[in-house]
Amino acid sequence: MKNKKFLQRLAVVTAVSLMTVSSVQPLTAKAVSFPDEYVNHKKALKNATLRVGYASDEPFKGIFIDELDSDGKTSVMAAPGSASLFGYDNDGKYVAGGFGNVKFDRKNNTALISITKKARWSDGEPVTSRDAAYAYEIQANKDSNSPYYNEMLENIEGVKEYHEGKADKITGLEEKDSKHLLIHFKELTPAAEYAGSGYVANVAYPYHYLKDVPFDKLVSSDKVRKHPLFFGPYAIKKIVQGESIEWVPNKYYGGPKPKLAKIITEIVPLSQAATAMKSGKYDVLLNTSSATYNKIKDDKKLVTLGSLGTGITYLGFKVGHADKDGKSVMDKSLPISNRALRQAMAYAMNVEAVTKKFGHGVTKHANTLISPNYGTYHDKSVKAYNFNLKKANELLGKAGFKRGKDGYRTQPNGKKIGVDHVRPKGKRE
Numbered sequence: 001m002k003n004k005k006f007l008q009r010l011a012v013v014t015a016v017s018l019m020t021v022s023s024v025q026p027l028t029a030k031a032v033s034f035p036d037e038y039v040n041h042k043k044a045l046k047n048a049t050l051r052v053g054y055a056s057d058e059p060f061k062g063i064f065i066d067e068l069d070s071d072g073k074t075s076v077m078a079a080p081g082s083a084s085l086f087g088y089d090n091d092g093k094y095v096a097g098g099f100g101n102v103k104f105d106r107k108n109n110t111a112l113i114s115i116t117k118k119a120r121w122s123d124g125e126p127v128t129s130r131d132a133a134y135a136y137e138i139q140a141n142k143d144s145n146s147p148y149y150n151e152m153l154e155n156i157e158g159v160k161e162y163h164e165g166k167a168d169k170i171t172g173l174e175e176k177d178s179k180h181l182l183i184h185f186k187e188l189t190p191a192a193e194y195a196g197s198g199y200v201a202n203v204a205y206p207y208h209y210l211k212d213v214p215f216d217k218l219v220s221s222d223k224v225r226k227h228p229l230f231f232g233p234y235a236i237k238k239i240v241q242g243e244s245i246e247w248v249p250n251k252y253y254g255g256p257k258p259k260l261a262k263i264i265t266e267i268v269p270l271s272q273a274a275t276a277m278k279s280g281k282y283d284v285l286l287n288t289s290s291a292t293y294n295k296i297k298d299d300k301k302l303v304t305l306g307s308l309g310t311g312i313t314y315l316g317f318k319v320g321h322a323d324k325d326g327k328s329v330m331d332k333s334l335p336i337s338n339r340a341l342r343q344a345m346a347y348a349m350n351v352e353a354v355t356k357k358f359g360h361g362v363t364k365h366a367n368t369l370i371s372p373n374y375g376t377y378h379d380k381s382v383k384a385y386n387f388n389l390k391k392a393n394e395l396l397g398k399a400g401f402k403r404g405k406d407g408y409r410t411q412p413n414g415k416k417i418g419v420d421h422v423r424p425k426g427k428r429e
Helices: 072-077 129-140 159-163 215-220 270-278 290-296 339-348 351-358 372-377 389-398
Strands: 012-021 049-055 100-105 110-115 173-177 180-184 234-240 244-249 262-268 284-286 303-317 320-322 328-330 363-366 424-428
Touching: 049 072, 049 270, 072 262, 110 129, 129 159, 129 173, 129 180, 262 270, 270 284, 270 290, 303 339, 303 372, 339 389, 351 363
Parallel strands: 049 262, 049 284
Antiparallel strands: 012 284, 012 303, 012 363, 100 110, 110 180, 173 180, 234 244, 244 262, 303 424, 320 328
């Protein structure tokens, strides 16, 4: 991973991942809470069709290989057919029981991926170690132009040489047999055992189906965009590019038999989402905004589900630069490098008031960079930067930022603070 510029993260807001059933998105300190599942005790309908709306004013890209493009909408639209290789617990630690399992050996810097016999593609072919290795090749091959190629991937032996065209295979991917892939790393830390750490890919792609497609043609191939294969519970029957997908049961699925005859996932404009749910056009609404939730929260026909999200919005400050080697170098001459100034700005922002006004009860003023959704890793004892103008002024005064006759404060050295010195940047993570 490339080194980032120094950032002091300050006021943070985290959101609930919402879903509205026949469902919410993105909690304030006094936010509403939602169940994360709904059980309908009525008799199940036979040959039923589930209609799912995804609230968005933009079409989904329809590139069904995550390593080739970053498009959250496509990933959500593809959920009926998607399945992860590995399972993980509430803390994000990998556990056994998925279509594949992973075992780490820190002494030897290796990870052994084992794929179960029940994992089969929607064309009936088994999921293999070659499919798991192929996921890394797609990301690492220079011709695929993956936006996710990074230094973290280069931690696998031979990836850099493969990316630069000096080798025709990744030496660190050892296919022991059709069901076992041994990955050799240069370094393996305890973080490897957690989902999202970047060490192992929790996906596989059908090599037998895509092997004849050149890497530079994958992103535009019909096999990727119109007729992709999955090893999840449903398979694609029809795609209207950017608009909708019709799903039918995957008869080769290795898990419990799908109970629905059909699932239709469809993009619905934000302005129409609330009306569409109230009229019964959709059974489930995904990506529900706080504004949409505010319009449908009192509808007794609907049930809102949600869980606290892991994403945050924070205010950061540029306090340095990257040198020629990409390493972060802090510039102590910048006014914003003064910790008191950054803290004062955090206390001067009334994040709680904004959250209450515009969050409609489904956003939360975060107290740390770690969401409560991470369970035991979240420290609830940490106090958030609550609005306190008096404290902000006290911090500035003690740090030497004196207020001049014009009402503006100067630096401790007496110089003015210009816009080129303080450049707060909002960023979503």
